[in-house]
Amino acid sequence: MEISRKVEQSSLPIGIIGVGSMGSYVARAILRGEAEGVTLVAVADPISPPEELKEEFRNRSVTLVKSFTSLLEFPLKLVVECANQEVVRQCAGLFLSRGIDLLIMSVGALTQGSLLADLARIAEERGCQIHIPSGAIGGVDVLKAAKLHGLDEVILTTRKPPKSLGKIEGMDLARLVEPKLLYEGPAMEAVVRFPQNVNVAATISLAGIGPEKTKVRVVADPTIDQNIHEIKATGAFGSFEIRLANFPSPQNPKTSFLACLSVVALLKRIQETVQVGT
Secondary structure, three states, rough: OOOOOOOOOOOOEEEEEEHHHHHHHHHHHHHHOOOEEEEEEEEEOOOOOOOHHHHHHHOOOEEEEOHHHHHHHHHOOOOOOOOHHHHHHHHHHHHHHHOEEEOOOOOOHOOOOHHHHHHHHHHHHHHHEEEEEOOOOOEEEEHHHHHHHHHEEEEEEEEHHHHHHHOOOOOHHHHOOEEEEEEEEEEEHHHHOOOOOOOOHHHHHHHOOOOOOOOOEEOOOOOOOOOOEEEEEEEEEEHHHHHHHEOOOOOOOOOOOHHHHHHHHHHHHHHOOOOOOO
């Protein structure tokens, strides 16, 4: 395996874990030059990607490996996780302990137990950072600013076409003819019940009043063809409501296209001199 690939001194050498619909989009965006100053060095995924993508990697000298631990053999400054919550639990501490920054998309993992606190401690000790993109939602900056003087309530309602939710035990969502409430409760439980669908809930809760206090409603709606997220928040600042209607990724209906774009936008922002927003 070739592990001595050189990159431009001013560029940010990165690796990606997972090249499903999101990871492959991010990889291709970097190769197209959409994240200026970022160089894709290696990609890790136990499942071999389509031959077309493998050919793109070969043509651009991107090394494909099976194990995420193999990424440690490369001179990476940042690793982008586009896999799942279990991979975050397994590998996040490993990369941070080596002083490698981490961008996490499977945010739901960070709402469970002491994982976020543990990872933050490691990052502080090693002088590296944990990046959490806004994903498929907006209003993150507002929540971060508002909680400085107190947030009273944050409610997230997520509406998705049944095919975007996948299989739900005990339910045949394909037979729905009208909207059905699947869940109502704290974000902490929502990210466990819907691990591939409500990373939005995790992001909102981490930006605001936490996963125990953030209220989440998940609705399967056969009358829509977009993923719709509505946030309502009140506090000392006043109140706000925001609604986003996102098209699913063409490659995977469980993934929002906006979430893919948010990763690329954050990679760009890391390298930019002028920072807009909190």
